[in-house]
Amino acid sequence: xxVHVNLEELLARRNMTxxxxxxxxxxxxANLSILKTGKAKAIRxxxxxxxxxxxxxxxxxxLTFGK
Amino acid sequence: MxxxxxxxxxxxxxxxxPKASKPNKSIQSRDPLLLGIHLAxxxxxxxxxxxxxxxxxxxxxxxxxxNQIAVDIAKSATESTTGNSAGTTAFSTAITxxxxxxxxxxxxxxxxxxxxxxxxxKISSSVSRGEPFQxxxxxxxxxxxWLTVIANxxxxxxxxxxxxxxxxxxxxxxxxxxxxxxxxxxxxxxxxKSIPGAAAMIDTTFxxxxxxxxxxxxxxxxxxxxxxxxxxxxxxxV
Numbered sequence: 001x002x003v004h005v006n007l008e009e010l011l012a013r014r015n016m017t018x019x020x021x022x023x024x025x026x027x028x029x030a031n032l033s034i035l036k037t038g039k040a041k042a043i044r045x046x047x048x049x050x051x052x053x054x055x056x057x058x059x060x061x062x063l064t065f066g067k
Numbered sequence: 068m069x070x071x072x073x074x075x076x077x078x079x080x081x082x083x084x085p086k087a088s089k090p091n092k093s094i095q096s097r098d099p100l101l102l103g104i105h106l107a108x109x110x111x112x113x114x115x116x117x118x119x120x121x122x123x124x125x126x127x128x129x130x131x132x133x134n135q136i137a138v139d140i141a142k143s144a145t146e147s148t149t150g151n152s153a154g155t156t157a158f159s160t161a162i163t164x165x166x167x168x169x170x171x172x173x174x175x176x177x178x179x180x181x182x183x184x185x186x187x188x189k190i191s192s193s194v195s196r197g198e199p200f201q202x203x204x205x206x207x208x209x210x211x212x213w214l215t216v217i218a219n220x221x222x223x224x225x226x227x228x229x230x231x232x233x234x235x236x237x238x239x240x241x242x243x244x245x246x247x248x249x250x251x252x253x254x255x256x257x258x259x260k261s262i263p264g265a266a267a268m269i270d271t272t273f274x275x276x277x278x279x280x281x282x283x284x285x286x287x288x289x290x291x292x293x294x295x296x297x298x299x300x301x302x303x304x305v
Contacts, residue, residue: 031305041304042304
């Protein structure tokens with residue numbers, strides 16, 4: 001997958017667990033781990049928005065190309 | 068990155084719930100239509116199975132007892148025309164086999180009916196589980212389409228047989244009416260008459276609509292296949 005999801009790094013930088021994030025953004029833990037492991041086929045703008053809001057980052061921080 | 072905190076209130080809050088794409092299960096399972104289909108299919112299946120068992124019993128009875136009736140009919144017919152009973156056995160065997168063949172076709176129709184209803188139940192339960200768009204359901208609908216085609220072919224075959232047997236019957240009843248006094252067992256006439264009547268009944272239960280149903284089922288199978296593809300696409304959406 002050329003587009004890499006940096007969710008793990010972002011979470012580590014903020015000392016947040018996946019479960020915590022799941023609670024905050026109202027996304028199921030299962031779906032967040034799909035996103036984290038890079039198995040997701042697509043991401044909703046609403047998901048992107050809420051993750052960026054909670055992690056206080058830009059979409060570009062979460063998704064990088066060719067890493 | 069820090070800009071986001073000031074912009075944040077402007078961004079409309081849309082808490083994403085990826086599972087929202089799945090239909091609400093509790094509503095689906097309480098759907099009276101699905102429950103009705105489930106029950107109707109079950110009751111129809113039981114009725115068909117009982118009917119099929121009765122047909123088997125009837126076939127056994129024909130093989131054991133009514134064979135004698137066929138012999139009587141054939142005997143009176145051949146005697147009235149030729150004056151002797153030559154060919155009676157062949158004639159009676161033909162009548163018996165003809166009746167058994169029709170009953171066999173009825174059995175096949177029963178099996179098709181039960182399979183069809185089983186598939187209906189499987190599809191309806193998949194709908195109540197909230198996952199109707201799957202390739203398995205598309206395949207089920209295709210199978211149902213083919214079952215309908217087979218049932219249509221059988222009813223056509225029975226139809227052609229019915230027209231043949233109508234001729235058979237009319238010639239026979241002619242003999243019987245001429246030789247009514249010679250006939251030892253009058254109930255045999257009623258019995259014999261009832262069989263082609265039954266065949267005609269099978270013929271009329273599957274009119275043109277049967278072919279239309281098959282086409283609709285094939286079309287719906289394609290619709291479901293498309294739906295299943297769309298469904299699998301949305302599976303990976305977070």
